[in-house]
Amino acid sequence: MTVTVKPPAPAAPAPKTELSFRQRLNVWDFKVSPYLYISPFFLLFALVGLFPLIYTFFVSLYDWHLLKGQGDFVGLGNFADVLGDRFFWNSLFNTLSIFLLSAIPQLAGALLIAAVLDQNIRAKTFWRMSVLVPYVVTPVAVALIFTNMFGEEHGLINSILGNFGIDPIQWRTETFPSHVAVASMVNWRWTGYNALILLAAMQSVPREIYESAALDGAGAVRRFFSITLPSIRPTMIFVVITSTIGGLQIFTEPRLLDPTYAGGAQRQFQTTVLYLWEMAFQRQDFGRASAIAWLLFLLIVVFGVVNLALSRRIASSDSRRSRRRAALKGKNK
Secondary structure, eight states: OOOOOOOOOOOOOOOOOOOOHHHHHHHHHHHHHHHHHHHHHHHHHIIIIIHHHHHHHHHHTBOOBTTTBOOOBOTTHHHHHHHTOHHHHHHHHHHHHHHHHHHHHHHHHHHHHHHHHTSOOTTHHHHHHHTTHHHHSOHHHHHHHHHHHTOTTTOHHHHHHHHTTOOOOOTTTSHHHHHHHHHHHHHHHHHHHHHHHHHHHHHTSOHHHHHHHHHTTOOHHHHIIIIIHHHTHHHHHHHHHHHHHHHHTOOHHHHHHOTTTTSOTTOTTOOHHHHHHIIIIISOBHHHHHHHHHHHHHHHHHHHHHHHHHHHHHHHHHHHHHHHHHHHHHHHO
8 A cells, every 4th residue: 555645745935025215215225325325426527527637638639729729630640740749759758757756755754754753743733733834835835945946046954054155056947956946846845745645544553562672672773674674555646656757747846947938948847747837838839739648648648657556566575474483384383
């Protein structure tokens, strides 16, 4: 006698409960509200960043006059004219020279100031706030101070050098001295600002790591290079990239150093942005000025990508070294 067992009847599907309006509103708020929170940034960027960039490229394709407006379509002719202009390459050389003379000492000085301010010194708040004074001072005041310092006839620096029998330096006439003068203005104004950014990163490093390293016999210099610098590497990358962008866009300091000419009588310290200003408002050629702006934008992108690639390569090499050291320590144990 066979007994047949009937399979259990499938359970009836649970009745679908329709969400109330308040519940649907909560779900919609959970999914959509994050995008609404970040939308003001993208709207502002599209208005003041993306649209001017696209419109500038549109202008660069035309023979565009400052007063007459849009002219004939020339395609990439403005780019070809700018690339064939020796004044553009001269401005590019001046920009890169001033950038190197300002960015490297500026980063080194900011690191040194941040490391000193990170120590347990008296009146820390006062010293940390005082490094912002050059940044707060208006560029016009900075230009007036440094114009008197770098004066060729009665400047402060030449007067001091004259006491030692050194001939006066032509700070505005010769190329390299003029680059040093402009770079000094940039360094004086921005070193303290970058130092505070690096100081904030140093403050976030746990103090226990320094105490352990000190107990192991590591000195202050060794702790700085082995603990501080690797710990603040992301902030260092940020400072390097922002300094690169600012250094390639330098305009105010060389413009105020010699207000008569756009970068000196012989264009000896005319930067690319200063050359762009001359092309747009003195020559009244907006088409070529827009082409210069786009070439400068591409140059900044290239420098930013190179900086990011180098920083990631250094970080990956450091991580490989640390893994090798850990493996060697494990084998020795």
